Amino acid sequence: MSTPEPYLPAPSPALSQSDQDALTDLYVRGTPANTLRAYERDLLYVTAWKAARFGVPLDWPESEATALAFILDHARDLGDAAPEDVARQSAEMLIAQGLRKSLACPAPSTLDRRIASWLAFHRMKNLTSPFDAPQVKQARAKARRAAARPPAPKSQQPITRDVLEQLLSTCRGSRRDCRDRAILMLGWASGGRRRSEITGLMFEDVSLKEFDEKSLVWISLLETKTTTKGETPRLVLKGRAAQALAHWIEVGEIQDGPLFRPVSKADRVLTRRLSPDAIAQIVKRRAKLAGLPDGFASPHGLRSGFLTQAAMRLSLHRSMAQAQKYYDDVDIADNPATDLLG
Structure with a gap:
């Protein structure tokens, strides 16, 4: 059996294969389909971001330095950054892959969702997430406040x-x-x-x-x-x-x-x-x-x-x-x- 995706429970030596399969099935049935799709998209994004930024795959658990870099890269408008800025270069690679729309600072809600997914992946592996570290949590709060903007309407016109x-x-x-x-x-x-x-x-x-x-x-x-x-x-x-x-x-x-x-x-x-x-x-x-x-x-x-x-x-x-x-x-x-x- 192949290793499950990070959004599914990690294999446990204490469980038999049948119990492990039952646990995985429980997670799938107990998680809304929309959430599973969001997990898949976010996993693809953070994996591509780390490969573009550092040239290496994700670590489990991830380091606090990587978590901080992720927040910093997504807490500013990279259109104003110098061409040699590593955060801008990484963003341009993501745009070329169709994973990011522009160099503009992402909405705080988008950053929050991706971090929440990454944090959830750690929980499913029974690992401590770097996003729970005090300094990382504080940086995340500052990024949210710095990028605060009026919420955009989900629909331009109500269908009356x-x-x-x-x-x-x-x-x-x-x-x-x-x-x-x-x-x-x-x-x-x-x-x-x-x-x-x-x-x-x-x-x-x-x-x-x-x-x-x-x-x-x-x-x-x-x-x-x-x-x-x-x-x-x-x-x-x-x-x-x-x-x-x-x-x-x-x-x-x-x-x-x-x-x-x-x-x-x-x-x-x-x-x-x-x-x-x-x-x-x-x-x-x-x-x-x-x-x-x-x-x-x-x-x-x-x-x-x-x-x-x-x-x-x-x-x-x-x-x-x-x-x-x-x-x-x-x-x-x-x-x-x-x-x-x-």
């Missing part, structure tokens, strides 16, 4: 109802159209769902028991970014949104497995799960077909658009948690926000 209607108008009669209509309506009308939440849905997560009588479709999310398994309440789709989802299930002949799937050029529904990145392509394509400007909206616009439509700003609530207190005693099917799409 009028924008959503423009996107939906491009969905006509093909299976692809039916799928995209269901995705857009579910993503918006169920409270603004994230891409991974939409593509993670299984047929078994949908209940159509009340559809014929009440035009209600109930959805069970396994977990979300802010909730864990068993804590996520059921979501409801009503009216048009419920009809769009039920229609997709019918025309897509979805009887089990992933709820949303790729559709071939021949308009044939495939069996595999739709990827989260595909949601971005769907929003981009529908916006283009609707005649909206390039980059007008992203999948996060479904979330921000729903919340905007729900008048969160006008209510002057400072957080979703604060607003939620006012709805704790209201059955979700009676919540007026579920009728925003009509």
Whole structure:
């Protein structure tokens, strides 16, 4: 058996091979797919960075000097650095490999995520991380403050109802159209769902028991970014949104497995799960077909658009948690926000 990636548990001499395999499987099943993908990207990046900067592979555990160099290289704008600056030269190599976009100082959140991944790799190997050393932690805090900037919006435009209607108008009669209509309506009308939440849905997560009588479709999310398994309440789709989802299930002949799937050029529904990145392509394509400007909206616009439509700003609530207190005693099917799409 090959050595597992650093984002998986290291082999332990105290475990049998079957127990080691079971532990690895547990880590994979217990780690969100988005996190595993981020681990893979971050591992590729830090490996390439060290090779470019020092000409050697990663060490386990990594040295504090390397950790400090990583922070320093990513805490300044290298476009102002001299051509012979080793940090700039390393960054240019990463740009050539397609791993870095520019010489500009990366966003603090990007640096934080890569460091968090690197730290996690050490934990999975039962090793002490250099990023836990006092001087390194202090340098990281200083870098975060020095590079502080206003957070950029995840979507240039919220997809409010009028924008959503423009996107939906491009969905006509093909299976692809039916799928995209269901995705857009579910993503918006169920409270603004994230891409991974939409593509993670299984047929078994949908209940159509009340559809014929009440035009209600109930959805069970396994977990979300802010909730864990068993804590996520059921979501409801009503009216048009419920009809769009039920229609997709019918025309897509979805009887089990992933709820949303790729559709071939021949308009044939495939069996595999739709990827989260595909949601971005769907929003981009529908916006283009609707005649909206390039980059007008992203999948996060479904979330921000729903919340905007729900008048969160006008209510002057400072957080979703604060607003939620006012709805704790209201059955979700009676919540007026579920009728925003009509």
